[in-house]
Amino acid sequence: MATCTSIPVVIPEDGLPTNAMIKDIVGTFLTKEWSKVDPETLVVTYNTGYANTNCVVERPRPKGDTHAEPLKVFLKINGEFDGEIEVFKDLVPDKHEEAQLCYDYGRSGLGAKLYGFFQTKDGAFGRVDEFLDARNLKPEDVEDADIRADVAKGYAAFQAMATQREKKPVETYYDTITQELAKYHKMERLKRLANEAGVGIDNIIDFDFVSRIRRITDRLNSIGGKKGWCIHDVQFMNVLVKNSPKPGESKIILIDFEFVFHNYRAFDIGGHFLQKMFQWFDDETKIANCRPYTEEEKTHFCEEYAMQWNETTGDSDTGEQVFMESELGFMLAITFEIHNMLCFMDQDDAKEPLELLGLKKLFDEFVNQYKKLGLEGQGP
Structure with missing residues (x-):
């Protein structure tokens, strides 16, 4: 202990x-x-x-x-x-x-x-x-099948890990974030800050995230979405790649557990896919100059994840099941990022153009994914 x-x-x-x-x-x-x-x-x-x-x-x-x-x-x-x-x-x-x-x-x-x-x-x-003799994970690393498999297994093992932390109901988080996003909905002050920076985000501020989050979590529950210990802050800098791994051991290590709490496992899996497109600590652009995860890479990741999850828990999940969950978790991870950016704008009068361009990219990814999964016609 x-x-x-x-x-x-x-x-x-x-x-x-x-x-x-x-x-x-x-x-x-x-x-x-x-x-x-x-x-x-x-x-x-x-x-x-x-x-x-x-x-x-x-x-x-x-x-x-x-x-x-x-x-x-x-x-x-x-x-x-x-x-x-x-x-x-x-x-x-x-x-x-x-x-x-x-x-x-x-x-x-x-x-x-x-x-x-x-x-x-x-x-x-x-x-x-x-x-740890290691470096930060880079977007191109996950295009290597061996590293991608180790990242998938690393998340599965962590999310299913036995620990003494209290498992609070996931609804606690979703109640909190929907209340917060409702507070920022149509807030003129945030629109003004963004417009002063030359990056309009009126459509984001006016967007009804609350009902859409409820639609996403309802869909997750309907397909039996499972829960685990989520890191939430799954940017690539929080995954380390060992410089000299021993034969047979994992090439990666997860770090930074300041935001760990119980959530749908899909949150971190989808969040990992999302974060390949961003580089939040870059001074020139927050959007990574690389291609997103391909469907084939996501499928491989989810298959490796399922095998490790089953080995740890005794479940018999399929890669297909994990993939379906991750498609929904992708959007939940986006709303987490969007909330945090709006929160800092509100608290600190933040209006950094590069951050706002990243925010717009996040929003576009959410809208496209929501439509792709056929949720647009079922909800708001």
């Missing part, structure tokens, strides 16, 4: 702990060698964002190259604001629950090992994890 350890350090205001602090934190959990390291010999590579401080910490290689503890670790310290959207606060895991998810995933042999979960004297939470 991931127990929280109190560590008597105070993180500086800039969020960057000193080498001595890092040594004390890591040495609390790795007591044989890290606790004796000279802090000045540590090499720390920081990666600070708007939410968290992440860093890779490396200690000197010992003489003779024999060591009982890893030479590198990954250290994460959560900031005061770590991306949580207020309306989902009762659904997303707290830091202890997130650490437990990481612990359970690591114990499964599929994810990074959790060496320790801690809270500092000033109240900041953090984790010391296994360092």
Whole structure:
């Protein structure tokens, strides 16, 4: 179990702990060698964002190259604001629950090992994890059948994973997001912000997402759509590809569990297909310069997913069943992204043109998929 350890350090205001602090934190959990390291010999590579401080910490290689503890670790310290959207606060895991998810995933042999979960004297939470020699998944990676299969199996294993998190009813999420989208429906202020940026989104603001989401979830229920632990934030940066995988082991690892809660498994599967078309952290465009998933690739993904899901759960699902669910989950994932973008517009007066062009692309994908599945004539 991931127990929280109190560590008597105070993180500086800039969020960057000193080498001595890092040594004390890591040495609390790795007591044989890290606790004796000279802090000045540590090499720390920081990666600070708007939410968290992440860093890779490396200690000197010992003489003779024999060591009982890893030479590198990954250290994460959560900031005061770590991306949580207020309306989902009762659904997303707290830091202890997130650490437990990481612990359970690591114990499964599929994810990074959790060496320790801690809270500092000033109240900041953090984790010391296994360092992963890996890179972020790229859109072209999933055009490789082997990597695509490993991503599919990775999601299936995670979604069916045994963990101590409470399974809240999925209706809780859909009640919340439909109430929020209803709030933004026809909101003139959002239209004005977008028009000031030169990217009109009036048709998106005036669109009735609420009744359409209900139509989609009704269809999912009618075909027996199954539920599991969804990550929700399934952008490609949250899948790592190992640089040197061992023979027979998965080439990928899933990361970032800040938004994990129970939902239709189709949400993450369809969301994965969706995210191939976007690159949200690019400074030039948010729309990826690549082709979307093909039908054949989706079919292969869903077949691999079904085999892993069945192996984990004992079910007998088919790839066809998973594919049908994913087609509906694709739209649910879009409404999640659209909601979050409208939320940030409303809260922060955000009107970045590139983000708005991405929003328009999301909307077009939703409308086309809704029509493709024949839902247009059955609902609003």
